[in-house]
Amino acid sequence: MTQTTDNPFFRPWTTPFGIAPFGDIRIEDYRPAFERALADQRAEIDAITANSETPTFANTIDALETSGHALDRLCGVFFNLAGSDATDAIQAIQREMAPVLAQHGNAITLDHRLFARVKALYDQRDSLTLTGEQKRVLEKTYKNFVRGGAALDEAGKVEMRRITERLATLGTAFSQNVLKDESTWTLDLAEADVTGLPDFLKNALAQAAKDRGREGYVMTLGRSMVEPFLTLSPRRDLRETIFKAWVKRGEMGGESDNTAIVAETIKLRVERAKLLGYPTFAAFKLDETMAKTPEAVRALLEKVWSRAVVRAGEERLALAEVAREEGMNEPIQPWDWRYYAEKVRQRRYAIDEAALKPYFQLDRMIEAAFDVATRLFGVTFRRREDVPVYHPDVRAYEMLRDGTPVGLFLGDYYARSTKRSGAWMSAFRSQEKLSGDVLPIIVNVMNFAKPPEGKPALLSFDDARTLFHEFGHGLHGLLSNVTYPLLSGTSVARDFVEFPSQLYEHWLERPEVLSRFAIHAETGEAMPQALIDKLIAARTFNQGFATVEYVSSALVDLAFHSLSDADGIDPIAFEAAELKRIGMPDGLVMRHRTPHFAHVFSGDGYSAGYYSYMWSEVLDADGFAAFEETGDPFDPKLAQRLGAFVYSAGNSRDPMEAYVAFRGREPDPEALLVKRGLATAA
Template identity: 80%
Template sequence: MTQLLATDPNPFFRPWATPFGIAPFGEIAIDDYRPAFERALAEHRAEVEAIATNPQAPSFANTIDALEVGGHTLDRLCGVFFNIAGSDATDAIQAIQRDMAPLLAKHGNAISLDPRLFARVKALHDKRAELGLSSEQMRVLEKTYKNFVRSGALLDEAGKVRMRAVSERLAVLGTTFAQNVLKDESTWTLTLSEADVKGLPDYLKSALAQAAKDRGKDGYVMTLGRSMVEPFLTVSPRRDLRETIFKAWVKRGEMGGDSDNTAVVAETVKLRIERANLLGYPTFAAFKLDETMAKTPGAVRDLLDRVWVRAKVRAAEERAALAEMALSEGMNEPIEPWDWRFYAEKVRQQRHAIDEAEMKPYFQLDRMIEAAFDTATRLFGVTFRERTDVPVYHPDVRVFEVARAGQPIGLFLGDYFARGTKRSGAWMSAFRSQENLTAPVLPIIVNVMNFAKPAAGEPALLSFDDARTLFHEFGHGLHGLLSNVTYPMLSGTAVARDFVEFPSQLYEHWLARPEVLSRFAIHAKTGEAMPVSLIDKLIAARNFNQGFGTVEYTSSALVDMAFHSLEDAEGLDPIAFEAAELKRLGMPEGMVMRHRTPHFTHVFSGDGYSAGYYSYMWSEVLDADGFSAFEETGDVFNPELARRLGEFVYTAGNTRDPLEAYKLFRGREPDPEALLVKRGLVKAA
């Protein structure tokens, strides 16, 4: 590893004398990135070459440990660059990202397809039982060997050449896909007049006015951010505007021109099939699921089909209720997708006496952050202290020092508001992951959201779904912050894709508890706590419109699986394929997928959730069953259960098989019926 020098002109090769060693963002110029990548890649190549040519016989220390230690500078650089590329992607950052994608893929291939390295790893793997390894070391060795094999290490030379080409091209396509979606989201706007926003609640008018101000305009501007689109679709009486906005929203990535993703998806699916075939799998789904809890596409479809049938029945009942409400108000036309949220809100008000405009002032962003922190304190004994002396990459970012038993365990960054340079959605990421291999390394974790930014001086108000998203991502954040493992490979959220959502989805449950709402759901204007009667209504209505939500999600997961279960994608038309698959499934009228194919970034901006969008539902089986363990004790903060949850899930990373980890926490395997009960699709026994 190159020694860092205080006099180096490039900040990535200087020591960072900042709190927790976070990046000195103010010192990093756009022109620093390219030379930093060149130097960091060269440094890592030299480190890997030293391992491959080591004349000593392979040992765990000189091969596996050495591979884990190598690439420190590159990891530090990537931790900064790719977080910025997701949350503050200027044109210059995007240009660098496009150039670096194939180079980084090529670099990864050079390592994973190096026969000298693989020979050393294989030699250790063949005699692993004789090495006296700890359980964590054994898991690292097993994963290292599998990673080499799944990258093509067992292929002949011709196969390796083709694998290199395929993976490098897929890296380019994934970057292109994400940037195309961001372009459509950041460039499409709709200017609204005073008449257009008549009848909208103040919080939404304020957000629309702020969006106009951010773009140097007067009046009101609608963007394609979910945190603005969904409230507008829910409360605007203007059906014509709802239709215009909805159609633009679902056409992201399919608007024609150079940001259209149709051809990108077709080529991606085709190359993923080829990659799977090279490795001996009939489909990409079969390849991808081999390293998950589900194991096979059949197991995934069994779960999704079981839910899909019940969700369609519930959605049909809901649609009939919406049509009846619409008719009572003089709208004698079929319920279209841009009508669903609007009339669903009216039915919800009628059945549960809940008004979104009445509810929203109770969900102040600052108070919800406090609620998420307090829940972590009560469960895991961690505390949070805001720091204003820590460098940040954008003025909106807030920083908190996280401690346990009085000792710092990491930094947490919260980046909560939408902006034109940030991709849509919400996510957790790490600027630096926890490890203890050569020295204790504390994690630096970030949660990124896209909440509508309020006008200056006004509190940011969330919907209940927004607040749930905040809790969800903070659950991921805790998974990274509480990690206590030796090896970087096993740190934090580096677990099976269909297990990684368990800690985050489980954490959502505490938001809806009276113990939390009564303390933190505080009205923005009156300062009064949410009344018990309103809390009761909110909890009673939690499964309202669940058929809609389940169909939205499950259709997306089923289409993802359909694309990646193809054995041949020659001549694939992704839009036609999506439509045909939805028709085969019997997609209910008046509904669309939560994420249509051209903007399905989970699946097509990289391999993360490809053939894996089902993971949220797979993990939901675990979270529904897991939270019931707390409920069964009569104390949702039960100390013993919280201890086991922390020890075997949140701190353990990928040190053991996920099903084993779950059983150590819960005491048994999960009960799939808990998912259907949670969603209200069947009644509890």
């Protein structure tokens, strides 16, 4: 047991912004910190329930919202590191704590005394003198309790505890298994294997070998290396080997195989939904979203699906024609698609991915993302070298408005073996005012290939778009301006949370941004206007492929969670049957196959909710059209409304109300199809 005075979690943090003193934290500090933080919140909850006074907003909701600060601070550190710098020791603690934390959450949610106080306030909410934000907090708190099982009888509560605690364990195991497959699979490549590859990719492969103490070149299962290799390597045999390993993550057999975990997860989710009175988990999960019902989600996805399949068929014919010209007469396989699509793109638009990449330097794209925020929202960013960080690659920036710090932003951009794949935004601390003026500490995590020493990191255009996407999430957290923690930042409906991030991507494609920040790494010259024009003209290229990849994943997710009985389910067979049912085109696979579909199975986050990106895309396509209609992509009045009603508002109002307050009307779904090139503008 670590002594109290030695444990950083047992003392105030006097670091800049009160960020964790990462260098002082030892692995042995976590368990005692969890023990104390859990005990502290239990005592705080007991004080609320033991209060003999009539329930008031202050002595119940305010008290509940201010409870658990020590646990929040600890979890902010621990779970961010579990995703971005997960050592074996961190993972062991994560496995141990998953059911403990679920038990703790259940103890609060299923406490009949606490729920009675919340319900008493909810029942008289219309007669209470509450602000709009307070009323929203009360309604959300009550619904969260009910959805957590607080209204169940004792037998139902016992079942709810069993289900949620087991799901917490399964979700942790799922994500750790995927990370294990991604971090352990490698392929050694000789000089002959990398012939014809551009320097940026050869350098990344060489750096991966160096990082592992090997000679030559090493391929990993990081997306930032897999996708360019599949796009640019003429070696069909290697593309096949790498692609098959890539799509088999989580299904490689042995201890890291996720098939049984998925089956049990689906079964438990069905049980949880029925316990709460819903026919399926999808019906339960979507009840608190903009979409509301599985039928509404399916209607959107199938409308897009039918057009995407037609477009993908046209694209496959074009790829096959180029392949035949080069002597490849076999059917286009999934490991061929990106390779021949790049050749078609070069022919149609004279855009060469290898020639394009030097224009997208990581440092310049970070500057671009910051500059857009400055022009839209009046905030600036300043590098802070004195802020402790959890890894040498992490960069810290303070965000300021009128010279006053309003948040801290961390950027963790490079792939490493201890980091799960993908890209995401998270918070070490969320903004709120109930406990004082608490400033947010937000992190963006990416998996870009780290360049050799002294060389700039070069991104693909898709990588740059990912950076803008995650920074859009980051701004949603950084610009938050609410009182209550429950409503802070990105704590919004799942199918609204992607709106600020996807909207932000649009500014990357603006000539005003590209001409200033797309600077060639070797010549120092700005991207020529002619190349900018080609890049913009090509933005709907291969959208049949991209849309089929995505929508198939969303439809399989929805199908799993629309089951009313999942006993004995074989997830792999179910996936295959659903893909056959919807008519998955030959030569294409889901963007995220079931055994590594972390969005859906590493926790409840996007379960029955992967459609959210497309639902939000309706909003972002229509929302950016508002700026285009003004003739100014940085229109001050529109930007002010966007900041006030979307980026700063958290969950303080219904998401459709927030959108209408910004846009002036509800969104037009046709804007999505136009954006993806699946329909023409009226």
